[in-house]
Amino acid sequence: MERSASVTFRSACPIASGLDVLGDKWSLVVIRDLIVHEQRTYSEFLSAPEGISTNILALRLQQLTDLGLITRVNLNGPHRNNAYRLTDKGAALRPVLEELAKWSQVHLRALHPNILSLD
């Protein structure tokens, strides 16, 4: 079943509009998991170290699906062991996450000494 994404955009600015869609603490973490792992199940998302709660995860998965950034992959039947993958639209966020990661590694280390260096 396909719901349509209902987003209200604050302005015509592409930065603000991007944040209208992705500007929360969890959406890009879900995208990150799918960039790193290609494919994830509900419980695999839950096992990430950040500790997203079940209702928030379900809400984000729904919203990101509605936006066309991720799709559900039915592996073995209707509700068991299904998984999510990125669409091209979602995969196109990779440069955004890469730049954010680079910035954080350099500029958050003082506040967060054991932040990971990827690569």
Add this chain to the structure above:
Amino acid sequence: MERSASVTFRSACPIASGLDVLGDKWSLVVIRDLIVHEQRTYSEFLSAPEGISTNILALRLQQLTDLGLITRVNLNGPHRNNAYRLTDKGAALRPVLEELAKWSQVHLRALHPNILSLD
């Protein structure tokens, strides 16, 4: 007066950590204004088309100052017509915003037909 930034990081992941600091709907909009305009006063921030409310703006300016991403510039006296500028740390976010803007221009146009193309 310098408060220290109190952020709680969910994990060692640089992406999640970046979102712990900037993952809300307003912080990067404030940064955007300072990238575009170099320097902004409180009321100039308020005049942006997104319509941030006064308490949220004051809170974000405080937090971004505490994090060392922006600084207050005293122009004419202690409280009138003072303004904010980016620090080097804040200015280093430019590539993140550029990639976000590029993504939005391409992938949000269907949902938001009159989104602006910068450049």
Add this chain to the structure above:
DNA sequence: CCGCATCCGTTACGATACTG
């Protein structure tokens, strides 16, 4: 006036228990 701070209603988030 300008730059906030305070108050307060509304909305989003978050932990946990529970269901198909």
Add this chain to the structure above:
DNA sequence: CAGTATCGTAACGGATGCGG
């Protein structure tokens, strides 16, 4: 296993007040 229901808490948002 993949979500939903519930309910308490925190963030947001508008109105307004107040000091310099």
